[in-house]
Amino acid sequence: MKMANWMLRSKKLFTILSSISGRRALNRNAIYRKETRGIHCSSFSLSDGVEYSPRGPPYTVDLSVASTPASTDQLRPIYRIMNSDGVVIDQSQDPNLDPDSLLKMYKQMRTLQIMDQYLYRAQRMGLISFYMMNYGEEGTHFGSAAALDLDDVIYMQYREAGVMMWRGFSMDDMMNQCFTNKFDKGKGRQMPVHYGDKSINCHFISSPLATQIPQAPGYAYGMKLSGSKSCVAVYFGDGAAQEGDCHAAMNFAATLGCPVIFICRNNGYAISTPVEDQYAGDGIVCRGVGYGMEAMRVDGNDVLAMYNATRHAKRVCVEEGRPVLIEAMTYRLGSHSTSDDQSLYQNMEDVELWKTSLYPAIRFKSYLVNRGLWDEDKEEELGKKTDTDIKASFQKAREIKKPPLKDMFTDVYDQLPVRLQRQQQEMWDHLKQYRQHYPIDKYENS
Numbered sequence: 001m002k003m004a005n006w007m008l009r010s011k012k013l014f015t016i017l018s019s020i021s022g023r024r025a026l027n028r029n030a031i032y033r034k035e036t037r038g039i040h041c042s043s044f045s046l047s048d049g050v051e052y053s054p055r056g057p058p059y060t061v062d063l064s065v066a067s068t069p070a071s072t073d074q075l076r077p078i079y080r081i082m083n084s085d086g087v088v089i090d091q092s093q094d095p096n097l098d099p100d101s102l103l104k105m106y107k108q109m110r111t112l113q114i115m116d117q118y119l120y121r122a123q124r125m126g127l128i129s130f131y132m133m134n135y136g137e138e139g140t141h142f143g144s145a146a147a148l149d150l151d152d153v154i155y156m157q158y159r160e161a162g163v164m165m166w167r168g169f170s171m172d173d174m175m176n177q178c179f180t181n182k183f184d185k186g187k188g189r190q191m192p193v194h195y196g197d198k199s200i201n202c203h204f205i206s207s208p209l210a211t212q213i214p215q216a217p218g219y220a221y222g223m224k225l226s227g228s229k230s231c232v233a234v235y236f237g238d239g240a241a242q243e244g245d246c247h248a249a250m251n252f253a254a255t256l257g258c259p260v261i262f263i264c265r266n267n268g269y270a271i272s273t274p275v276e277d278q279y280a281g282d283g284i285v286c287r288g289v290g291y292g293m294e295a296m297r298v299d300g301n302d303v304l305a306m307y308n309a310t311r312h313a314k315r316v317c318v319e320e321g322r323p324v325l326i327e328a329m330t331y332r333l334g335s336h337s338t339s340d341d342q343s344l345y346q347n348m349e350d351v352e353l354w355k356t357s358l359y360p361a362i363r364f365k366s367y368l369v370n371r372g373l374w375d376e377d378k379e380e381e382l383g384k385k386t387d388t389d390i391k392a393s394f395q396k397a398r399e400i401k402k403p404p405l406k407d408m409f410t411d412v413y414d415q416l417p418v419r420l421q422r423q424q425q426e427m428w429d430h431l432k433q434y435r436q437h438y439p440i441d442k443y444e445n446s
């Protein structure tokens with residue numbers, strides 16, 4: 001009788017604990033219950049004769065059962081659709097996108113590549129102060145961007161210009177930002193490549209690494225509370241994934257069920273630091289288990305694999321209210337930025353190898369040729385037209401005046417604080433006296 005009472009009380013306590021921890025804990029207990037038959041556990045004993053610990057998992061007297069090996073030879077495989085020749089390996093995986101979308105993807109990949117070359121040279125010629133190439137990572141941009149909708153909100157790190165291009169950020173927009181002229185949407189206040197545009201739901205890029213990663217689940221949580229059917233996608237590099245902010249972001253996202261897709265571009269390096277010196281585990285994807293978040297490892301150089309993965313992630317975000325992590329395996333073909341020299345630390349033979357059939361645009365071109373959508377004549381025509389268009393945009397942006405100097409002081413405060421009013425006055429006084437030493441005429445209304 002005493003025993004029966006105890007069991008009843010235990011069962012009650014178990015029910016209370018389960019309801020406190022929520023349905024997920026209940027499900028987890030159900031799994032543990034199934035898995036632990038035959039293992040001796042102490043604490044709660046239910047009517048089916050199985051014993052439970054109040055925290056959910058069973059007890060064990062075997063330390064090896066309770067521990068996780070520090071390393072495992074079983075690396076998470078990489079999801080891909082096409083082989084290096086652009087041949088679809090399993091037809092059921094081909095998203096069968098319409099020809100217009102496929103051709104838009106390819107044309108923009110090539111456009112981004114040519115734009116990179118122009119702006120890289122512009123920095124070398126001293127025309128702009130800085131540049132970062134996207135070269136090699138175009139597959140991660142266009143595959144994911146095409147799978148999202150314009151209502152979805154984007155946070156970027158800096159090496160994701162293709163995502164904005166896909167959403168309608170024009171070549172003029174890119175050039176105006178890099179030349180920081182008066183049409184730059186950031187009003188010339190940031191270094192080149194720090195794009196952003198509210199009209200296409202792309203938040204402005206911030207230089208301090210990982211700034212955007214915790215912001216994304218915050219925004220996504222707000223969307224969820226407002227009943228939105230959209231999601232947030234946040235892009236970051238393998239290096240940024242080592243920042244504390246990344247941990248905070250993923251943990252919040254998973255516990256609060258934020259509709260956010262974490263897209264990590266694992267390109268092998270954080271400036272000169274190779275991934276071997278960044279983490280000891282199996283990359284970024286394995287963290288999904290720790291956070292209780294669905295995570296997948298995808299071939300970032302296979303634009304269609306990126307498309308499928310992102311499409312799936314969006315469905316999980318919106319329909320199930322859960323975040324998803326995508327580790328996009330890619331390779332940085334250029335230097336980190338114009339302030340860097342990759343040949344000092346990257347194996348240049350590897351770089352050359354990745355420039356061939358592993359390069360996303362080459363592989364995707366083969367896919368299009370195999371489908372009868374592309375040929376060498378079209379390729380030549382595209383190259384010429386894109387070059388002409390970019391050159392025109394480049395020349396135009398160079399000539400446009402810089403934003404008015406007074407813009408340096410606006411848009412942060414509703415009313416300019418006294419100290420900034422004072423600084424502004426000092427600037428005007430200084431310019432009045434030393435005008436001849438500054439290229440004032442290059443600035444609008446100055």
Ligand SMILES: Cc1ncc(C[n+]2csc(CCOP(=O)(O)OP(=O)(O)O)c2C)c(N)n1
Binds near residue numbers: 207239269270
């Ligand atoms: C908080 C902070 N620390 C350091 C830097 C300097 N920094 C700029 S980019 C970068 C490497 C980032 O690597 P990764 O995230 O892998 O992106 P990738 O450049 O490879 O695309 C570092 C260390 C910074 N901008 N902010």
Ligand SMILES: [Mg+2]
Binds near residue numbers: 237265267271
């Ligand atoms: Mg990197």
